[in-house]
Amino acid sequence: MDPHLLRTFVTVARLSSFSGAARELGYTQSAVSQHIAALEGDLRTELLTRRPVEPTPAGARLLEHAGPLLLRLDAARADVLRLAAAPPGRITLAASPLAVGPGLLAALPATGVTLRVLPPAEVPAAVATGDCDLGFVDGPAAPSDPLRLPDVAPLVVTGVAEEELAVLLPAGHPLAGRDALRLEDLADARWLDAPGVAPLPGAVRTAPALRYEGTDLRALCALAAAGHGLALLPGRVARTAGAGVAVPLCSPRLVHRTELLAPATLSGAAAALAVRLGAGSPYGP
Known part of the structure; x- marks a missing residue:
């Protein structure tokens, strides 16, 4: 399977557009169409519907493999270039x-x-x-x-x-006075979903109270302190948030590892x- 064709397929699927993929990759739209046709011919199945541009079931399955495969190729290239002693810089x-x-x-x-x-x-x-x-x-x-x-x-x-973990709660939360908390007792609580900083704990069963897509720790802590959802953070971060209450996590026995x-x-x-x-x-x- 030609990785150039695979990269074109991933770009078209991500943008849902042949013309958009052509602009991003620096190809003509005709070349993009030829890449997709060649890949479909190689695999003997349709990978994309055309109107609208969406992956077929076979295309969706190929996308599951394509990301890791292309990333691995990029990693191999980077590893070889490092070995070739690229010029020093920052x-x-x-x-x-x-x-x-x-x-x-x-x-x-x-x-x-x-x-x-x-x-x-x-x-x-x-x-x-x-x-x-x-x-x-x-x-x-x-x-x-x-x-x-x-x-x-x-x-x-x-x-x-490695350091302890703590749950950051608003000051008026019913559990804010506890000496320690078990994650299982908070499985039905409302948590902040912050994939760029602190993803949801695995035991959470409820829908996120709010999704935060930034990386600013102060903003995340402010949201938790204001009652928009709980956050599981390193103890040093939760205790210095400036607002809210940090309660150590006692179960399960987890640490924040770097x-x-x-x-x-x-x-x-x-x-x-x-x-x-x-x-x-x-x-x-």
Whole structure:
């Protein structure tokens, strides 16, 4: 299966438009139509309806495979280019919002680094494809257990911090006076859905109270404090929100874990920064 044809198919499906895909990819509309026809001929099935432009059942199934396949190809390209010793420049560090804590900020050098804040789900791909040299990602996990990350490419993953989790509630919430909370007791509560900062806990059964698509921690905490929904956050963040009440989570036994992601091939200033940030031995002293 030709990856160029696959990339064209994914773009057409995402935009629901042959002409839109042609503009984005720099092809003529005729070339895009030929790509789709060639892919459909190779697979011997229709992948897209034309009016409206939508994936067929076979096309929807192909889309499930296409994203990881194309990402893996981009990761392979980035890995080879790293090995070819690209010219030195600024180091780009991707970090999810909750991973940007005091420890990371204190370890950063004064110059030579660009810090790019991304939603947690985007950090592994940014490192794998070479868009960023290193990455910090976070999430809830059992103590000492690694985070469940997408298999985008061989990455060196190192745990650098674990801390308690707390539920941020408005001051007048009936549970605000508790010493600790169990997540199972809050399964039917209304939670904020903030995929760019703090995704919904897995045990939640109710529809989100509000969806927040930003990455500003202060805005998220303000929404929770104002009663728009609960948020599960690192204790240090919840306690310094400036409003609301932070109650530690006691069950299930989870921690907020932060991990450093680095490509399997790394050298020079990026390798030195990885060691400084906590990668340790894979790149030497």
